[in-house]
Amino acid sequence: MAIYGDFEYHAFNDIIKVLQRHSGVLFMRTALAGRSVELHLRQGTLQAVFVDGFPVNEPLRVRDTVRQLVSGARGEYSFEAGPTEYQLALPMNELIREALSGSAIPDQQLPHQDTRFEVVASAQSMPLPESLRASWASLSPLLRGGASASDLASQLRVSLPEARAELYRFRAAGLIAPQRAAAQAQASAQPAGPVRRLLSALRRLTGGSAA
Incomplete structure (x- = not known):
């Protein structure tokens, strides 16, 4: 045929x-x-x-x-x-x-090409959608240290729109987060240090807020 x-x-x-x-x-x-x-x-x-x-x-x-x-x-x-x-x-x-x-994803919903994302700590325990398994297996090592759509497009020789769309899919699945947000989430999850414990104690004693 x-x-x-x-x-x-x-x-x-x-x-x-x-x-x-x-x-x-x-x-x-x-x-x-x-x-x-x-x-x-x-x-x-x-x-x-x-x-x-x-x-x-x-x-x-x-x-x-x-x-x-x-x-x-x-x-x-x-x-x-x-x-x-x-x-x-x-x-x-x-x-x-x-x-x-x-x-069909509106351009304004796609991540900026230079915004760096990294894998969130809970990604390992999340159920992975079938449609993302192959790409996640190959891209997650690059994202562990942080990567932007521009980085992915350059390293993998793919178009910038597809790299942005792939990061959009990963973020929608809860697998990645912008590096600053991920760092803040990690910091908030860490045990409070001596200074933070002291400030918390002062707030409890005074009933107000300590700067």
Whole structure:
């Protein structure tokens, strides 16, 4: 089975729906600003991604690639049924749904590109949403020391909008917090030192507040 066409006449999402039950390689010659993309698909599951011939395995980069295809794939495409390489196992429908929901987040709700976030202490005990597990496993080590969307975009070679959206998802799940807020929460959780205990005692004796 072979399919040929142009994204001028068919949306990327519609092509994926047609290929939902098929296995093979979807090749897009100039889909991403002139760069070629290969998607290895197996009955609705994304098995591998190549951009200009190079494999893309980092979950955030994979999602960013799909997001860019959803929002503006260009040029001709072709699909050849057959064997696929296996590097990933990600449901295409879920990736497209995340791309669409991410694009709907108002820009003012996304974190500033230079705001640094870090992992909160309670993250280890939190139930992790299925859709975040792969990216959290790869990004949480970077966030433990603090990182901004600009940092992630630079280190992982993903677009700044996708890095901001990923931090938005992590923060919404309660996994990260801005570094200053996280530091304040940690300080408030620490036992009171001698000076703080003395001030508390003075407040109790005087019935007022001590500066």
